[in-house]
Amino acid sequence: MKYVALVYYQESIINAMTDQEWHDLNQECVAGVERLTEQGNYVTGQPLQPTDTATTVQVRNGEVLISDGPFAETKEQLAGFYLLEARDLNEALHLASRIPPARFGSIEVRPVRELPPKD
Amino acid sequence: MDGSVQSMSSDYPAIGQLYHQHSRQVLATLIRLLGDFELAEEAMQEAFAAAVRQWPEEGHPDNPVAWLIRAGHHKGIDHIRRGQTARRYSHLMAVDEENSEAAAPEGIEDDQLRLLFICCHPALSLDARVALTLREMCGLTTEQVASALLQKPATLAQRIVRAKKKIREAGIPYEVPEPRQLAERLPGVLRVIYLVFNEGYSRSDGDALVDVSLSGEAIRLAEVLAKLLPEGEVFGLLSLMLLHDSRRSAREDEQGDLITLEDQDRSRWDQKQIELGLKWLEQALARTPASPYTLQASIAAVHAQARRAEDTDWRRIARLYDALYRQHPSPVIALNHAVAVAMRDEPEAGLALLDGLLGNKEILTYHLFHAARADLLRRAGDFESAIVAYQRALELATQGPERRFLKRRLQSLSGGV
Numbered sequence: 001m002k003y004v005a006l007v008y009y010q011e012s013i014i015n016a017m018t019d020q021e022w023h024d025l026n027q028e029c030v031a032g033v034e035r036l037t038e039q040g041n042y043v044t045g046q047p048l049q050p051t052d053t054a055t056t057v058q059v060r061n062g063e064v065l066i067s068d069g070p071f072a073e074t075k076e077q078l079a080g081f082y083l084l085e086a087r088d089l090n091e092a093l094h095l096a097s098r099i100p101p102a103r104f105g106s107i108e109v110r111p112v113r114e115l116p117p118k119d
Numbered sequence: 120m121d122g123s124v125q126s127m128s129s130d131y132p133a134i135g136q137l138y139h140q141h142s143r144q145v146l147a148t149l150i151r152l153l154g155d156f157e158l159a160e161e162a163m164q165e166a167f168a169a170a171v172r173q174w175p176e177e178g179h180p181d182n183p184v185a186w187l188i189r190a191g192h193h194k195g196i197d198h199i200r201r202g203q204t205a206r207r208y209s210h211l212m213a214v215d216e217e218n219s220e221a222a223a224p225e226g227i228e229d230d231q232l233r234l235l236f237i238c239c240h241p242a243l244s245l246d247a248r249v250a251l252t253l254r255e256m257c258g259l260t261t262e263q264v265a266s267a268l269l270q271k272p273a274t275l276a277q278r279i280v281r282a283k284k285k286i287r288e289a290g291i292p293y294e295v296p297e298p299r300q301l302a303e304r305l306p307g308v309l310r311v312i313y314l315v316f317n318e319g320y321s322r323s324d325g326d327a328l329v330d331v332s333l334s335g336e337a338i339r340l341a342e343v344l345a346k347l348l349p350e351g352e353v354f355g356l357l358s359l360m361l362l363h364d365s366r367r368s369a370r371e372d373e374q375g376d377l378i379t380l381e382d383q384d385r386s387r388w389d390q391k392q393i394e395l396g397l398k399w400l401e402q403a404l405a406r407t408p409a410s411p412y413t414l415q416a417s418i419a420a421v422h423a424q425a426r427r428a429e430d431t432d433w434r435r436i437a438r439l440y441d442a443l444y445r446q447h448p449s450p451v452i453a454l455n456h457a458v459a460v461a462m463r464d465e466p467e468a469g470l471a472l473l474d475g476l477l478g479n480k481e482i483l484t485y486h487l488f489h490a491a492r493a494d495l496l497r498r499a500g501d502f503e504s505a506i507v508a509y510q511r512a513l514e515l516a517t518q519g520p521e522r523r524f525l526k527r528r529l530q531s532l533s534g535g536v
Contacts, residue, residue, distance in 0.1 A: 088291065089289050089292065090291070090300070092290075093242070111290055
């Protein structure tokens with residue numbers, strides 16, 4: 001089964017990091033992706049730029065509304081995602097627990113939904 | 120659907136009994152074979168219905184459980200083949216081919232463990248875990264579970280449906296965790312069992328303090344688990360529940376009012392259950408390190424072995440609470456430790472320890488903290504402060520019997536000042 005692991009953390013924690021800490025965290029993530037790839041669990045993934053780069057788009061009554069910032073102000077912000085291949089939820093949760101930001105943020109694990117075939 | 124076989128089988132007591140004894144095993148194995156809760160439940164009911172029809176004519180099979188599993192398995196596959204459910208179960212056909220011979224009764228016990236672990240999976244809400252465990256492991260109907268948990272049947276049914284949907288769609292596996300993860304997962308299962316017990320033993324609201332059936336179900340679950348997974352903490356929890364439950368008929372009077380441990384008529388304690396509890400405790404203590412449940416059971420055992428309240432070995436109880444606190448430094452355990460010290464030495468020693476907890480905001484809203492403090496103040500002869508503390512406890516307490524108990528204490532003190 002495929003699962004998306006959404007990585008959330010408080011950006012303020014990252015902002016407070018020294019350059020060395022930020023560097024080490026990134027290297028840890030690089031090693032993590034390498035391990036997941038070797039194990040055959042990694043489909044794809046991407047870290048994101050901070051929420052102050054986010055722009056939100058909505059279409060209401062045919063009108064495109066564009067606003068600055070993420071769609072919702074939350075305590076922890078979406079920082080990236082992994083698309084994982086796992087046998088079941090237990091394996092997906094185990095993999096998610098080894099994503100480095102799990103130590104100071106939260107990883108939301110969701111099974112993917114397939115779109116129905118084209119009519 | 121739930122009641123149909125039970126009522127039908129009243130004419131066939133042997134099958135009725137079989138349903139009572141083995142329907143959970145049959146269900147657990149069918150869930151593995153068919154890969155779906157709902158489908159397995161339907162198939163199980165149909166298998167029992169077929170037994171009611173066929174056995175009187177064709178005679179009892181040698182291995183009725185295996186017969187029921189095989190019949191249920193075939194019924195389930197029929198359902199899938201008939202196609203009305205084909206889309207939902209299409210992924211299961213492969214499983215079915217692989218397991219064509221898997222209906223053999225070996226591994227049935229593992230299936231019950233699988234069922235328990237899936238019902239108590241941490242990816243489900245705690246409420247859903249309790250409801251699923253009672254529904255699937257204990258075989259209670261949705262109505263029974265709802266009334267036992269003081270909830271509306273519709274709400275409860277909804278919760279169970281949602282939990283089963285998550286099990287299916289999020290891919291929660293039907294398996295006993297591998298040894299590496301077992302230690303991580305077992306406490307969650309025990310927590311659900313203990314929650315079921317406490318829900319029955321002491322209501323969080325309402326007037327009935329004791330519900331025999333829920334405590335009994337929890338003990339039965341722990342007995343099943345102790346057989347399937349002989350771990351020290353399972354034995355410890357089983358012992359703890361048996362020892363607590365042994366005081367059931369002594370802990371309230373005819374009016375349903377609470378009687379403290381100190382004032383209970385100990386001749387009404389269930390000695391058979393105490394013996395059983397002590398036996399399990401011995402097994403639990405043989406496995407180190409002692410789990411929190413084992414330590415709590417050891418404390419309950421000290422009380423159970425004291426013929427009179429004044430014979431209680433408070434020295435040992437204080438030591439056990441101290442050990443428990445070192446494992447789980449929680450204010451509630453610190454509170455119990457303080458009370459034990461007060462009983463061992465003198466009220467003032469316990470009060471001094473309680474004062475040390477005043478910095479904890481959480482404990483200040485816990486009615487038992489104020490009730491314990493009031494009791495120690497009363498024993499120390501400081502009635503005025505005791506009254507203030509009892510009043511605070513009364514403000515925070517929600518249970519009918521506990522509130523009446525606190526009111527009685529207040530009245531007797533107010534009269535005495």
